[in-house]
Amino acid sequence: MNFDALRPLLDDICARMAAMPDRGTVASYIPELACIDPARFAMSICLPDGRQISVGDAKVEFSIQSVSKVFTLAIALGRYGDRFWSRVGREPSTHVFNSVQELEAREGIPPNPFVNSGAIATTDSLLVGATPKETLAEIVRFMRQAASDDAIFIDPQVAASEKETGDRNWALAYFLRSCGNLRHDCALTLGTYFHHCALAMTCEQLARAGRFLAGIHPDGNLIAPGHIRSINALMMTCGHYNGSGEFAYRVGVPAKSGVGGGILAVLPNRASIAVWSPGLDRYGNSLLGTQALEILSQDLGLSMFSITPGIGPSRI
Amino acid sequence: MNFDALRPLLDDICARMAAMPDRGTVASYIPELACIDPARFAMSICLPDGRQISVGDAKVEFSIQSVSKVFTLAIALGRYGDRFWSRVGREPSTHVFNSVQELEAREGIPPNPFVNSGAIATTDSLLVGATPKETLAEIVRFMRQAASDDAIFIDPQVAASEKETGDRNWALAYFLRSCGNLRHDCALTLGTYFHHCALAMTCEQLARAGRFLAGIHPDGNLIAPGHIRSINALMMTCGHYNGSGEFAYRVGVPAKSGVGGGILAVLPNRASIAVWSPGLDRYGNSLLGTQALEILSQDLGLSMFSITPGIGPSRI
Amino acid sequence: MNFDALRPLLDDICARMAAMPDRGTVASYIPELACIDPARFAMSICLPDGRQISVGDAKVEFSIQSVSKVFTLAIALGRYGDRFWSRVGREPSTHVFNSVQELEAREGIPPNPFVNSGAIATTDSLLVGATPKETLAEIVRFMRQAASDDAIFIDPQVAASEKETGDRNWALAYFLRSCGNLRHDCALTLGTYFHHCALAMTCEQLARAGRFLAGIHPDGNLIAPGHIRSINALMMTCGHYNGSGEFAYRVGVPAKSGVGGGILAVLPNRASIAVWSPGLDRYGNSLLGTQALEILSQDLGLSMFSITPGIGPSRI
């Protein structure tokens, strides 16, 4: 990607998104999130040469919510390796992100680590041998190193807000526990889960935090290359809940969304991208964030599934 | 991919597969397929420079079955463009490949074009304005051009075998019809469907037939680049039925399997690969075919989700 | 039940039903049924003393459709006894009457003999050792004896109408067959099924035909008392598809509905009742037929679940 050509393209996308009449619906089930201005929009791209380019509200913090699941998975894979997969599956889901139905049909094994049930099980695995405080400290530390920025914090009000209203997540946690797939008290695990979901980050920080998955982190590999490959694969097939097939079709890169309206997208060896627009589509993914990534992907041919014109032998 | 380095690697994979004690289960529900020797194995790779390298029984014909769905989708997208998607979805499935359950839950819209219901609807769309004979002729013609080989035929015995025993497919066709998502008589559509599934091809032919999806076909693009991208995306998220997440995790490239034991894998701009081993895993995908692709992918770093060592700025 | 008191009550119900603005929706998926006048209404009651009382269009023929399933089950139980239950379950269903979903979840064993899948399997069992013609002759013969009326016939136009449009039933038949739970060709079994569903009867005839289930048939028991008990139990828990719980709650007697708008209700030792109103509710049961039975049941205390005032010891 040519850095200089990116600027006008991002400016254009930003302008088009500002003009969009349908901005989706801001998540209302977490009271603290419900008051976010739906007009917010930001995008930020990190390149292999270390440069970063951003547009819009890229320095405004938002709640990364489920995007944090990428990072907890990274830590869990680092700690447990393949043993981690005894507790969580690797297949896309067909129900809503907080479905208990799919968990019951699978007898307590979440379909993948990116739906709520799977992420709760992941958080639970991180609590083995550590207090919630220590675990959260580890997550924040990892995030800060990933983003090369110590000014990343958990928003306690958002965490508290979800703790009080996250009944569906409590249902998931108790269901996991009834199947023997939760080792700790639901309150302990969910308390930790709600807190890491409440990480507040700017689009710039999030794009930088995702560099390690693109293999372009200044500190080298924060986790084993095999785990990077695993996480990217899961982001491709499961990163947008039951809208993952659609996202792969439209954008064609590994990505993870959060109900705060953020999306982290990864282009191995090429870039990490963060986008933020608070309004959601019916699957719970950022409506304009997806559209912005789709335009960017089409304009730059970023989809992994694209062919580059003029490769074949006939054209030599 | 270095052509000369591929030969010893493929020979090694071929030898390892020959020694595998668990070869999966040969599909028994199509009588003509049940008598295939489970010891068969073949692999063939086409490169951008036009060269092709093969090992094992790469000149032995097998029934490509559901791999044909990639080619009927290509023709349907060429004919209908985005209108095609009014009849078929683009999301992975969580039930078995011939499930009616998922079709009923989605009110007659198949989850994607690669499960049986979706492929039957695709075939049905091709029959608009054409007889089954003309449609099959078009499919065979497309396949021959794709493979640059006129010696590709439909095996009438396999087609007849499935026609007599394919009760579950009849159930799917009638269900589609009851929802208004089948325009023709079930017998007409299924007759055509069973015949294109009964295409007999060698691994060499199949690898060549897949080149257009990798953008390395000698005739240039057989279909629009946008449709290539679409098909590859769907192969990634839906190409292995309810085992698609697992395949993406293990192998990491777009691919489509068939119950004949064949798999066609696509590496955009880099290669098209066909593999054949008749024994299937519990999802109906080739057991050793997947393992062979996994080894190849790991050894050559083919997964789209891998990072290449030494890309990042810290290593400059 | 006092015969003389019934007349004014039935007249009143008939008048109230005539005034009902919401008459439900006449089944449209069988073209021959779609043209029935929704204003039709009839009710007929047979008493133990042999007398019968009727109101409304009780001498007008209608298609009994799924009410015929009671009679095919009676014949099948007579022929196979408990062995019959190896092919069909005895539990209520939670999906629509022609659901394949539930059949797939139960691996080809229909939940009960009164949903379509179960009735198709029942018909299939009757075809063992007999041609469709012989089987239909047996069913008609049974029905005529039950009704003490030789003027009962199958309406060939309705049978043909369903044969052409009954795609969902074909899906069910093929699904059963794919699970090994259909012994004959789908066309053979469904042809027979569509024909017995196309039995044309008047409300008077249907009420008389149901007497054997109430134990008040002039010829004594047409089938073993144990089978009568079984059928009545199934009518109670499964006779109104996924609206069976509601019917038991509101009316409280064993009954079976048909999409032609007929309902046969049984009061063991007391009465058999037929009602007809063509408009259906969302479950596919006669809307006004149910309401008429509810009023009758409440006025006469017919529900099996009612207590009779003044029975207990404190009131002696």
Place this chain on the structure above:
Amino acid sequence: MNFDALRPLLDDICARMAAMPDRGTVASYIPELACIDPARFAMSICLPDGRQISVGDAKVEFSIQSVSKVFTLAIALGRYGDRFWSRVGREPSTHVFNSVQELEAREGIPPNPFVNSGAIATTDSLLVGATPKETLAEIVRFMRQAASDDAIFIDPQVAASEKETGDRNWALAYFLRSCGNLRHDCALTLGTYFHHCALAMTCEQLARAGRFLAGIHPDGNLIAPGHIRSINALMMTCGHYNGSGEFAYRVGVPAKSGVGGGILAVLPNRASIAVWSPGLDRYGNSLLGTQALEILSQDLGLSMFSITPGIGPSRI
């Protein structure tokens, strides 16, 4: 029912049950219940004339568990009448008694008041305007009056045991709450629920407590006759979870089971019956309790679906 003829019959049933090799499996998920002796057996019958006949361990207390749901429903119907049904359905279920799946598919409206989700919602409704203590006092008071026995208590150890291990019930409560179908804190509602499930009663007490549903209570009607009819209907179609159809088929009377191994059966105007055998079948219903009721029903022709020999006109 002839009182004198009952004694030898009950003695015979008791002896046969004592000799049964397969006694089912004692519920293990509530630790306090797991240590119950599976050899226990008791049966008790109350007749309209006020007499009661019992066999076996009829004076030994057991945990009535879900049988209590009949009584909480009685109280709730008395308080809310038809408004109660806005929160709970009236249809049988097809999944296990503590399924969340079915609740999610129905968007938070439990299928009926006798599966766990429905009973939790019922308990929640009783807490409106009352503390848990007051509500439990009301339930115990109702039970004592129903049984004409003040020596009925809640077993605090069983209640505590379930409170600690009832994770699936917590999942159900939180799920209800996430759908807006739980008014109180989960802890408040579940605490009350676990306590009324922990009512300890003898078979003699339970049979007497059920008399009001048969209309043979010495104090007359404890609740409105219409509500008695409603409860009996629901016991018939939903009283044995997803084994309700089977129970209706085999025994043919309204009844409610509990995982403590108790069953309360109601014969309107004729008798109330309690049976106890701790071992459960795969649905969570008492294995031998059902068998004992089946023998009793067959020997005495108790099934509501039976015809009485010699009723019909031909036999006059």
